[in-house]
Amino acid sequence: MSSVKTYLYISDAKINMFYEQLASSDVHKIGAEYGVDVKLFKWVGHRETETLITQQAKLQRVLEFLRTSKEVGIPSHPLRYFSGALTMSWGVPVGNSPLTAVIFTSVTANDVILLAGSISHIVGHPKVSTEFLSPSYLAGLYEVFRDNIDSSSLNAPVQDANQQLFWEVVALARKFNGVRQNVEFVAKTHMYGTFEGGSSSMNVLIGSPIYVAEA
Numbered sequence: 153m154s155s156v157k158t159y160l161y162i163s164d165a166k167i168n169m170f171y172e173q174l175a176s177s178d179v180h181k182i183g184a185e186y187g188v189d190v191k192l193f194k195w196v197g198h199r200e201t202e203t204l205i206t207q208q209a210k211l212q213r214v215l216e217f218l219r220t221s222k223e224v225g226i227p228s229h230p231l232r233y234f235s236g237a238l239t240m241s242w243g244v245p246v247g248n249s250p251l252t253a254v255i256f257t258s259v260t261a262n263d264v265i266l267l268a269g270s271i272s273h274i275v276g277h278p279k280v281s282t283e284f285l286s287p288s289y290l291a292g293l294y295e296v297f298r299d300n301i302d303s304s305s306l307n308a309p310v311q312d313a314n315q316q317l318f319w320e321v322v323a324l325a326r327k328f329n330g331v332r333q334n335v336e337f338v339a340k341t342h343m344y345g346t347f348e349g350g351s352s353s354m355n356v357l358i359g360s361p362i363y364v365a366e367a
Contacts, residue, residue: 160242160335161254161364162211163273171210174217186221211363215338224338227258227265227357234359235338236265237367243330244271256335256364257325264325264347264354267339267361318347318356334367 173182174190183190218224218233225231227238242256254274256267271277339359347354 157365159208159275159363159365160333161256161269161273161361162207162275163269163360163362164207165270165273166340166360166362167207167210167214170214170217174213186217186223188217188221214362218338225341227263228355230341230344230357230359233338233340233362234357235336237334237336238265239332239334240265240267241328241330241332242335242364243328245324245328255324255328255330256337256361257328257330259322259325262354263357264322265357265359266321266325267337267359267364269360314343314345315347317343317358318345318354319349321356321358322347322349322354335364336367337364338362 173179179190223232225234227234227236238258240256240258242254244254252271253268254271256265258265339361341357341359343356343358345356347356
């Protein structure tokens with residue numbers, strides 16, 4: 153019997169959007185896109201019988217589908233999504249803009265991982281009217297950088313736009329002083345690559361979490 157998870161973050165927006173596709177008559181279309189035989193799941197395509205389904209039940213069904221699709225990688229080899237269990241610092245970065253973002257960061261000698269999403273999806277947090285990272289994830293992320301990194305660092309002499317973004321992720325993750333906690337997560341991959349930082353290089357992974365729970 154699996155233990156009950158203590159969730160820190162659940163993205164209602166991602167879960168509801170994905171679940172609605174799985175519960176619709178178009179489920180075979182998303183099954184084909186992800187390479188999944190939807191006949192393996194008795195619950196797909198039956199929205200009308202699911203009026204009492206809980207959000208956590210929706211989450212488990214979405215995760216079951218994703219893991220069957222083999223589209224979930226790991227931080228060192230992310231696919232369309234990635235999952236892991238790490239010690240991360242997390243919280244709300246304090247800047248000049250309205251506090252709408254929450255971030256989870258992991259920094260080692262060779263790797264930086266940054267997960268960012270809406271503060272509304274922190275479990276138990278009141279909903280806010282402005283959703284972070286909408287309509288553009290990376291544009292929303294840049295707003296967090298602008299408010300939390302010294303302005304001179306935003307003009308760092310890097311090779312291209314991707315290197316600039318990776319530099320900012322590294323700078324924010326190193327600076328951020330959140331609550332350190334062992335967590336597990338599944339996240340959508342947004343960018344993954346290598347930051348060439350002078351004499352050393354670092355792997356940088358940027359994602360938006362579907363869920364984060366205590367590990």
